[in-house]
Amino acid sequence: MHAYGGRRSKAQQDAATVEIGYALVSAAFAAAVLFGAVAGPALLFDLPRLLSKALLWLGMAVAPVVFVVRVVSVLIRFQRAVQPSQPGLTNPDS
Structure with a gap:
């Protein structure tokens, strides 16, 4: 976006769209892995009922x-x- 609230170019809009998609997909993956790590033992093993419910x-x-x-x-x-x-230009020190 331009410094003073100007309109975004098509490339900036596309970059934002890709970043939003990445954020959603990576967040879904992280949440699924965490759920599996926490609730997985309750689903795989025969644990006491209270512990199983607590993990879920x-x-x-x-x-x-x-x-x-x-x-x-x-x-x-x-x-x-x-x-x-x-687009295509970077800082010479990078």
Whole structure:
């Protein structure tokens, strides 16, 4: 985006769309892995009923939190990234 709220170019719009997709997919993957790690033992093993329910509830409570935190962190990092002023140009010191 331009410094003073100007319109975004097509390349900037495309970059934002790709970054949003990446944020959603990586967040879904992270949440699924975490749910599997927490609730997996309850689904695979014959655990006491109370422990099994606790692990399932914990997995269902933590997974959405991880999803939201991952999406927000990726999008904030993208927003703060310094973009080249013109497509294809980078800082000579990079």
